[in-house]
Amino acid sequence: MTVNLLDYDAAGLNGYFATLGEKPFRAKQVLRWLHRNGEGDFSRMTDVAKSLRERLAIEACVAAPPLVGDSLARDGTRKFLFDVGRGNAIETVFIPEEDRGTLCVSSQAGCALDCAFCSTGRQGFSRNLTVAEIIGQLWQANRLLDAAHRTDERAVSNVVMMGMGEPLANFDNVVTALRLMLDDNAYGLSRRRVTVSTSGMVPMMDALGAACPVALAVSLHAPNDALRDRLVPLNRKYPLAELMAACRRYLAVAPRDFVTFEYVMLAGVNDRDSDARELLELVRDVPCKFNLIPFNPFPNSGFSRSRPERIRRFAEVLMAAGIVTTTRKTRGDDIAAACGQLAGLVQDRSGRASRVPGELQR
Numbered sequence: 001m002t003v004n005l006l007d008y009d010a011a012g013l014n015g016y017f018a019t020l021g022e023k024p025f026r027a028k029q030v031l032r033w034l035h036r037n038g039e040g041d042f043s044r045m046t047d048v049a050k051s052l053r054e055r056l057a058i059e060a061c062v063a064a065p066p067l068v069g070d071s072l073a074r075d076g077t078r079k080f081l082f083d084v085g086r087g088n089a090i091e092t093v094f095i096p097e098e099d100r101g102t103l104c105v106s107s108q109a110g111c112a113l114d115c116a117f118c119s120t121g122r123q124g125f126s127r128n129l130t131v132a133e134i135i136g137q138l139w140q141a142n143r144l145l146d147a148a149h150r151t152d153e154r155a156v157s158n159v160v161m162m163g164m165g166e167p168l169a170n171f172d173n174v175v176t177a178l179r180l181m182l183d184d185n186a187y188g189l190s191r192r193r194v195t196v197s198t199s200g201m202v203p204m205m206d207a208l209g210a211a212c213p214v215a216l217a218v219s220l221h222a223p224n225d226a227l228r229d230r231l232v233p234l235n236r237k238y239p240l241a242e243l244m245a246a247c248r249r250y251l252a253v254a255p256r257d258f259v260t261f262e263y264v265m266l267a268g269v270n271d272r273d274s275d276a277r278e279l280l281e282l283v284r285d286v287p288c289k290f291n292l293i294p295f296n297p298f299p300n301s302g303f304s305r306s307r308p309e310r311i312r313r314f315a316e317v318l319m320a321a322g323i324v325t326t327t328r329k330t331r332g333d334d335i336a337a338a339c340g341q342l343a344g345l346v347q348d349r350s351g352r353a354s355r356v357p358g359e360l361q362r
Protein backbone atom coordinates (compact mmCIF):
# COMPACT_ATOMS: atom_id res chain seq x y z
CA MET A 1 0.00 0.00 0.00
CA THR A 2 1.21 3.51 -0.74
CA VAL A 3 2.01 5.50 2.35
CA ASN A 4 0.92 9.12 2.58
CA LEU A 5 3.89 11.12 3.81
CA LEU A 6 1.58 13.82 5.19
CA ASP A 7 0.55 11.33 7.87
CA TYR A 8 4.01 11.54 9.50
CA ASP A 9 5.70 13.95 11.84
CA ALA A 10 9.53 13.99 12.01
CA ALA A 11 9.74 10.87 14.18
CA GLY A 12 7.28 9.00 11.98
CA LEU A 13 9.10 9.97 8.80
CA ASN A 14 12.42 8.84 10.32
CA GLY A 15 10.80 5.51 11.10
CA TYR A 16 9.45 5.12 7.59
CA PHE A 17 12.79 6.07 6.02
CA ALA A 18 14.51 3.52 8.27
CA THR A 19 12.31 0.81 6.73
CA LEU A 20 13.62 1.95 3.34
CA GLY A 21 17.18 1.73 4.62
CA GLU A 22 17.51 5.51 4.43
CA LYS A 23 19.28 7.77 6.95
CA PRO A 24 17.44 10.28 9.17
CA PHE A 25 18.94 13.26 7.31
CA ARG A 26 17.11 12.10 4.19
CA ALA A 27 13.88 12.12 6.14
CA LYS A 28 14.68 15.65 7.30
CA GLN A 29 15.31 16.82 3.75
CA VAL A 30 11.99 15.43 2.59
CA LEU A 31 10.15 16.83 5.63
CA ARG A 32 11.45 20.29 4.74
CA TRP A 33 10.43 19.94 1.12
CA LEU A 34 6.97 18.80 2.10
CA HIS A 35 6.13 21.31 4.77
CA ARG A 36 8.50 24.27 4.49
CA ASN A 37 8.26 24.46 0.73
CA GLY A 38 4.83 22.94 0.31
CA GLU A 39 6.21 20.62 -2.36
CA GLY A 40 4.17 17.57 -3.23
CA ASP A 41 6.11 16.37 -6.26
CA PHE A 42 9.09 14.15 -5.48
CA SER A 43 10.76 14.90 -8.80
CA ARG A 44 11.18 18.55 -7.74
CA MET A 45 13.00 17.69 -4.49
CA THR A 46 16.28 18.46 -6.19
CA ASP A 47 18.75 17.79 -3.37
CA VAL A 48 17.32 14.34 -2.67
CA ALA A 49 19.13 11.47 -4.44
CA LYS A 50 17.40 10.61 -7.71
CA SER A 51 17.14 6.93 -6.84
CA LEU A 52 15.30 7.79 -3.62
CA ARG A 53 12.98 10.19 -5.42
CA GLU A 54 12.08 7.49 -7.89
CA ARG A 55 11.47 4.99 -5.14
CA LEU A 56 9.25 7.41 -3.22
CA ALA A 57 7.24 8.12 -6.34
CA ILE A 58 6.34 4.43 -6.47
CA GLU A 59 5.92 3.57 -2.79
CA ALA A 60 4.68 6.83 -1.28
CA CYS A 61 2.42 9.76 -2.02
CA VAL A 62 1.69 13.27 -0.76
CA ALA A 63 -2.07 13.42 -0.48
CA ALA A 64 -3.81 16.41 1.12
CA PRO A 65 -7.60 16.55 0.96
CA PRO A 66 -8.62 18.09 -2.37
CA LEU A 67 -10.12 21.58 -2.44
CA VAL A 68 -13.76 21.50 -3.52
CA GLY A 69 -14.94 24.94 -2.44
CA ASP A 70 -13.37 28.35 -1.92
CA SER A 71 -15.36 31.41 -0.84
CA LEU A 72 -14.21 34.90 0.01
CA ALA A 73 -16.13 37.06 2.47
CA ARG A 74 -16.44 40.84 2.17
CA ASP A 75 -14.02 41.27 5.10
CA GLY A 76 -11.30 39.13 3.48
CA THR A 77 -12.06 35.97 5.45
CA ARG A 78 -11.68 32.96 3.17
CA LYS A 79 -13.35 29.62 3.63
CA PHE A 80 -12.03 26.44 2.05
CA LEU A 81 -14.04 23.28 1.68
CA PHE A 82 -11.99 20.07 1.46
CA ASP A 83 -13.26 16.69 0.36
CA VAL A 84 -12.38 13.93 2.81
CA GLY A 85 -14.19 11.15 1.01
CA ARG A 86 -17.43 9.19 1.25
CA GLY A 87 -19.61 12.26 1.12
CA ASN A 88 -17.81 14.10 3.91
CA ALA A 89 -16.27 17.53 3.50
CA ILE A 90 -14.61 19.74 6.09
CA GLU A 91 -14.14 23.47 6.35
CA THR A 92 -11.03 25.52 7.06
CA VAL A 93 -11.14 29.28 7.53
CA PHE A 94 -8.37 31.81 6.92
CA ILE A 95 -8.71 35.07 8.82
CA PRO A 96 -6.29 37.77 7.66
CA GLU A 97 -5.42 40.56 10.05
CA GLU A 98 -2.86 43.34 9.78
CA ASP A 99 -0.16 41.63 11.80
CA ARG A 100 -1.02 37.97 11.33
CA GLY A 101 -2.90 35.37 9.35
CA THR A 102 -4.88 32.87 11.39
CA LEU A 103 -6.01 29.52 10.07
CA CYS A 104 -8.95 27.86 11.80
CA VAL A 105 -8.46 24.11 11.35
CA SER A 106 -10.95 21.23 11.68
CA SER A 107 -10.17 18.04 13.59
CA GLN A 108 -13.22 15.85 12.89
CA ALA A 109 -15.90 15.41 10.24
CA GLY A 110 -18.76 16.62 12.43
CA CYS A 111 -18.65 16.45 16.21
CA ALA A 112 -20.08 13.93 18.65
CA LEU A 113 -20.49 16.37 21.53
CA ASP A 114 -23.71 18.08 20.52
CA CYS A 115 -23.41 21.51 22.14
CA ALA A 116 -26.83 23.10 21.91
CA PHE A 117 -25.74 26.27 20.07
CA CYS A 118 -23.30 24.76 17.55
CA SER A 119 -24.03 24.05 13.94
CA THR A 120 -21.21 21.49 13.68
CA GLY A 121 -22.72 19.60 16.61
CA ARG A 122 -26.12 19.72 14.94
CA GLN A 123 -24.68 18.01 11.85
CA GLY A 124 -23.83 14.91 13.84
CA PHE A 125 -20.61 12.96 13.68
CA SER A 126 -18.91 10.94 11.00
CA ARG A 127 -15.29 10.28 11.95
CA ASN A 128 -11.95 11.55 13.18
CA LEU A 129 -9.70 13.18 10.60
CA THR A 130 -6.35 11.57 9.83
CA VAL A 131 -3.07 13.42 10.42
CA ALA A 132 -2.81 14.05 6.68
CA GLU A 133 -6.30 15.55 6.67
CA ILE A 134 -5.51 17.84 9.61
CA ILE A 135 -2.05 19.01 8.57
CA GLY A 136 -3.23 18.88 4.96
CA GLN A 137 -5.50 21.86 5.69
CA LEU A 138 -2.44 23.94 6.65
CA TRP A 139 -0.40 22.52 3.78
CA GLN A 140 -3.10 23.39 1.28
CA ALA A 141 -3.88 26.81 2.78
CA ASN A 142 -0.24 27.91 2.65
CA ARG A 143 0.05 26.76 -0.95
CA LEU A 144 -3.18 28.47 -1.96
CA LEU A 145 -2.49 31.68 -0.05
CA ASP A 146 1.27 32.08 -0.52
CA ALA A 147 0.82 32.54 -4.24
CA ALA A 148 -1.12 35.74 -3.62
CA HIS A 149 1.07 36.82 -0.71
CA ARG A 150 3.78 39.34 -1.50
CA THR A 151 6.33 38.79 1.27
CA ASP A 152 8.67 35.89 2.05
CA GLU A 153 6.71 35.05 5.16
CA ARG A 154 4.10 32.38 4.87
CA ALA A 155 0.48 33.44 4.86
CA VAL A 156 -0.45 31.44 7.95
CA SER A 157 1.27 32.70 11.11
CA ASN A 158 -1.18 31.32 13.68
CA VAL A 159 -3.30 28.20 13.90
CA VAL A 160 -6.39 27.73 16.02
CA MET A 161 -7.93 24.27 16.34
CA MET A 162 -11.39 25.81 16.34
CA GLY A 163 -12.92 24.42 13.18
CA MET A 164 -15.24 21.45 13.04
CA GLY A 165 -14.90 18.88 15.79
CA GLU A 166 -13.48 18.49 19.29
CA PRO A 167 -9.69 18.31 18.86
CA LEU A 168 -9.06 16.45 22.11
CA ALA A 169 -11.49 13.71 21.05
CA ASN A 170 -9.06 12.96 18.19
CA PHE A 171 -6.06 13.18 20.43
CA ASP A 172 -3.28 11.18 18.74
CA ASN A 173 -3.82 12.58 15.27
CA VAL A 174 -4.18 16.13 16.54
CA VAL A 175 -0.97 15.88 18.60
CA THR A 176 0.99 14.54 15.61
CA ALA A 177 -0.32 17.44 13.52
CA LEU A 178 0.56 19.91 16.29
CA ARG A 179 4.11 18.56 16.37
CA LEU A 180 4.43 19.31 12.67
CA MET A 181 3.10 22.83 13.20
CA LEU A 182 5.78 23.44 15.83
CA ASP A 183 8.67 21.68 14.05
CA ASP A 184 11.27 24.09 12.64
CA ASN A 185 11.72 21.75 9.69
CA ALA A 186 7.99 21.95 8.99
CA TYR A 187 5.95 25.06 9.91
CA GLY A 188 8.06 26.40 12.78
CA LEU A 189 5.19 28.07 14.63
CA SER A 190 5.78 28.93 18.27
CA ARG A 191 3.66 27.22 20.91
CA ARG A 192 1.96 30.53 21.60
CA ARG A 193 0.77 30.81 18.04
CA VAL A 194 -0.94 27.43 18.07
CA THR A 195 -4.13 27.18 20.09
CA VAL A 196 -6.23 24.15 20.92
CA SER A 197 -9.83 24.87 21.84
CA THR A 198 -11.67 22.28 23.89
CA SER A 199 -15.16 21.98 25.25
CA GLY A 200 -13.57 20.55 28.39
CA MET A 201 -12.30 16.97 27.98
CA VAL A 202 -10.54 16.99 31.33
CA PRO A 203 -8.31 13.87 31.07
CA MET A 204 -7.21 14.84 27.59
CA MET A 205 -6.29 18.34 28.76
CA ASP A 206 -3.76 16.72 31.09
CA ALA A 207 -2.58 14.48 28.27
CA LEU A 208 -2.10 17.50 25.99
CA GLY A 209 -0.09 19.27 28.68
CA ALA A 210 2.18 16.23 28.90
CA ALA A 211 2.49 15.52 25.18
CA CYS A 212 2.52 18.91 23.49
CA PRO A 213 1.65 22.01 25.52
CA VAL A 214 0.32 24.73 23.25
CA ALA A 215 -1.94 27.69 24.01
CA LEU A 216 -5.27 26.55 25.43
CA ALA A 217 -8.77 27.90 24.96
CA VAL A 218 -11.65 26.41 26.90
CA SER A 219 -15.25 26.77 25.79
CA LEU A 220 -16.91 27.76 29.03
CA HIS A 221 -20.25 29.32 27.99
CA ALA A 222 -21.95 29.08 31.40
CA PRO A 223 -21.17 30.13 34.98
CA ASN A 224 -22.71 27.11 36.72
CA ASP A 225 -23.24 23.39 36.19
CA ALA A 226 -27.01 23.60 35.84
CA LEU A 227 -26.78 25.80 32.76
CA ARG A 228 -23.58 24.29 31.36
CA ASP A 229 -25.10 20.80 31.54
CA ARG A 230 -27.72 22.02 29.07
CA LEU A 231 -25.45 24.02 26.77
CA VAL A 232 -22.39 21.75 26.72
CA PRO A 233 -23.56 18.20 27.45
CA LEU A 234 -19.97 17.08 28.13
CA ASN A 235 -20.27 19.05 31.37
CA ARG A 236 -22.32 16.20 32.85
CA LYS A 237 -19.19 14.08 32.62
CA TYR A 238 -16.64 16.73 33.59
CA PRO A 239 -18.33 19.37 35.73
CA LEU A 240 -16.98 22.86 36.29
CA ALA A 241 -15.00 22.20 39.47
CA GLU A 242 -13.04 19.49 37.64
CA LEU A 243 -12.65 21.68 34.59
CA MET A 244 -11.25 24.57 36.63
CA ALA A 245 -8.80 22.23 38.36
CA ALA A 246 -7.67 20.90 34.96
CA CYS A 247 -7.10 24.48 33.77
CA ARG A 248 -4.89 25.17 36.75
CA ARG A 249 -2.87 22.00 36.11
CA TYR A 250 -2.49 22.93 32.46
CA LEU A 251 -1.17 26.38 33.33
CA ALA A 252 1.80 24.79 35.05
CA VAL A 253 3.06 23.55 31.66
CA ALA A 254 1.39 26.00 29.24
CA PRO A 255 3.37 28.37 27.00
CA ARG A 256 1.18 31.24 28.18
CA ASP A 257 0.36 32.18 31.75
CA PHE A 258 -3.38 32.33 31.20
CA VAL A 259 -6.18 30.21 29.82
CA THR A 260 -8.56 31.79 27.34
CA PHE A 261 -12.20 31.18 28.19
CA GLU A 262 -14.51 31.34 25.22
CA TYR A 263 -18.03 32.40 26.05
CA VAL A 264 -20.77 32.47 23.45
CA MET A 265 -23.25 35.29 24.09
CA LEU A 266 -26.79 33.90 23.92
CA ALA A 267 -29.56 36.44 24.45
CA GLY A 268 -31.51 35.78 27.62
CA VAL A 269 -29.65 32.53 28.32
CA ASN A 270 -26.20 33.26 29.75
CA ASP A 271 -25.68 37.00 29.27
CA ARG A 272 -26.96 38.75 32.43
CA ASP A 273 -24.77 40.81 34.75
CA SER A 274 -25.43 38.21 37.43
CA ASP A 275 -24.01 35.53 35.11
CA ALA A 276 -20.84 37.60 34.73
CA ARG A 277 -20.57 38.02 38.49
CA GLU A 278 -21.02 34.29 38.98
CA LEU A 279 -18.24 33.71 36.45
CA LEU A 280 -15.90 35.87 38.50
CA GLU A 281 -16.43 33.54 41.45
CA LEU A 282 -15.93 30.47 39.30
CA VAL A 283 -12.60 31.55 37.80
CA ARG A 284 -11.24 33.21 40.93
CA ASP A 285 -8.22 30.87 41.11
CA VAL A 286 -7.58 30.52 37.37
CA PRO A 287 -5.45 33.16 35.62
CA CYS A 288 -7.51 33.78 32.50
CA LYS A 289 -8.74 36.02 29.75
CA PHE A 290 -12.25 36.02 28.38
CA ASN A 291 -13.17 36.01 24.74
CA LEU A 292 -16.85 36.76 24.27
CA ILE A 293 -18.25 35.34 21.04
CA PRO A 294 -21.48 36.89 19.78
CA PHE A 295 -23.66 33.90 18.89
CA ASN A 296 -23.67 33.18 15.17
CA PRO A 297 -27.08 32.02 14.09
CA PHE A 298 -27.89 29.03 11.92
CA PRO A 299 -31.29 27.68 10.84
CA ASN A 300 -33.49 26.36 13.70
CA SER A 301 -30.85 26.98 16.34
CA GLY A 302 -33.41 28.15 18.88
CA PHE A 303 -31.02 30.89 20.08
CA SER A 304 -30.39 34.51 19.29
CA ARG A 305 -27.38 36.76 19.69
CA SER A 306 -27.09 39.10 22.66
CA ARG A 307 -27.36 42.76 21.71
CA PRO A 308 -24.07 44.71 21.43
CA GLU A 309 -24.99 46.84 24.43
CA ARG A 310 -25.58 43.72 26.56
CA ILE A 311 -22.24 42.25 25.46
CA ARG A 312 -20.51 45.53 26.31
CA ARG A 313 -22.07 45.59 29.80
CA PHE A 314 -21.18 41.93 30.39
CA ALA A 315 -17.56 42.63 29.40
CA GLU A 316 -17.48 45.60 31.75
CA VAL A 317 -18.40 43.46 34.74
CA LEU A 318 -15.50 41.11 33.98
CA MET A 319 -13.06 43.91 33.24
CA ALA A 320 -13.98 45.80 36.40
CA ALA A 321 -12.66 42.76 38.26
CA GLY A 322 -9.38 42.97 36.33
CA ILE A 323 -10.01 40.23 33.76
CA VAL A 324 -8.87 41.06 30.25
CA THR A 325 -11.97 40.60 28.11
CA THR A 326 -12.22 40.84 24.36
CA THR A 327 -15.21 40.45 22.12
CA ARG A 328 -14.55 38.37 19.06
CA LYS A 329 -15.20 40.20 15.85
CA THR A 330 -17.65 38.33 13.73
CA ARG A 331 -15.69 37.45 10.64
CA GLY A 332 -16.89 35.91 7.45
CA ASP A 333 -20.51 35.50 8.51
CA ASP A 334 -21.73 36.35 4.99
CA ILE A 335 -20.19 33.03 3.84
CA ALA A 336 -21.14 31.07 7.00
CA ALA A 337 -17.48 30.97 8.07
CA ALA A 338 -17.98 32.45 11.54
CA CYS A 339 -17.56 30.49 14.80
CA GLY A 340 -20.06 27.71 15.09
CA GLN A 341 -21.32 28.05 11.54
CA LEU A 342 -19.00 25.49 10.01
CA ALA A 343 -21.00 22.56 8.80
CA GLY A 344 -19.20 21.17 5.77
CA LEU A 345 -20.85 17.97 4.67
CA VAL A 346 -21.16 15.27 7.27
CA GLN A 347 -22.47 11.79 6.71
CA ASP A 348 -23.88 11.55 10.21
CA ARG A 349 -23.55 8.20 11.94
CA SER A 350 -24.92 9.36 15.29
CA GLY A 351 -28.54 9.76 14.22
CA ARG A 352 -28.50 13.30 15.50
CA ALA A 353 -28.86 15.11 12.21
CA SER A 354 -32.38 13.79 11.77
CA ARG A 355 -33.55 14.80 15.23
CA VAL A 356 -35.95 17.70 15.67
CA PRO A 357 -34.11 20.63 17.25
CA GLY A 358 -35.42 21.69 20.65
CA GLU A 359 -35.67 25.19 22.06
CA LEU A 360 -33.57 26.17 25.01
CA GLN A 361 -34.45 29.35 26.79
CA ARG A 362 -34.57 30.20 30.40
Ligand code: SAH
Nearest residue numbers: 118165166197198199219262295296339340
Ligand atom coordinates in the same frame (compact mmCIF):
# COMPACT_ATOMS: atom_id res chain seq x y z
N1 SAH B 1 -14.92 21.80 19.70
C1 SAH B 1 -14.07 22.82 20.19
C2 SAH B 1 -13.52 23.74 19.13
C3 SAH B 1 -14.40 24.18 17.98
S1 SAH B 1 -15.60 25.39 18.21
C4 SAH B 1 -14.77 23.62 21.26
O1 SAH B 1 -15.96 23.50 21.42
O2 SAH B 1 -14.07 24.35 21.94
C5 SAH B 1 -14.82 26.97 18.42
C6 SAH B 1 -15.65 27.91 19.34
O3 SAH B 1 -16.86 28.35 18.69
C7 SAH B 1 -16.07 27.21 20.62
O4 SAH B 1 -15.87 28.04 21.72
C8 SAH B 1 -17.54 26.99 20.37
O5 SAH B 1 -18.24 26.81 21.55
C9 SAH B 1 -17.93 28.24 19.63
N2 SAH B 1 -19.22 28.15 18.97
C10 SAH B 1 -19.89 27.04 18.59
N3 SAH B 1 -21.07 27.37 17.99
C11 SAH B 1 -21.12 28.71 17.99
C12 SAH B 1 -22.07 29.66 17.47
N4 SAH B 1 -23.17 29.26 16.84
N5 SAH B 1 -21.80 30.97 17.61
C13 SAH B 1 -20.66 31.38 18.21
N6 SAH B 1 -19.71 30.54 18.68
C14 SAH B 1 -19.95 29.22 18.59
Ligand code: SF4
Nearest residue numbers: 111114115118121199
Ligand atom coordinates in the same frame (compact mmCIF):
# COMPACT_ATOMS: atom_id res chain seq x y z
FE1 SF4 C 1 -18.34 20.05 19.11
FE2 SF4 C 1 -17.13 22.35 19.85
FE3 SF4 C 1 -19.45 22.37 18.44
FE4 SF4 C 1 -19.45 21.57 20.98
S1 SF4 C 1 -18.95 23.64 20.22
S2 SF4 C 1 -20.53 20.55 19.29
S3 SF4 C 1 -17.50 20.51 21.12
S4 SF4 C 1 -17.46 21.62 17.73
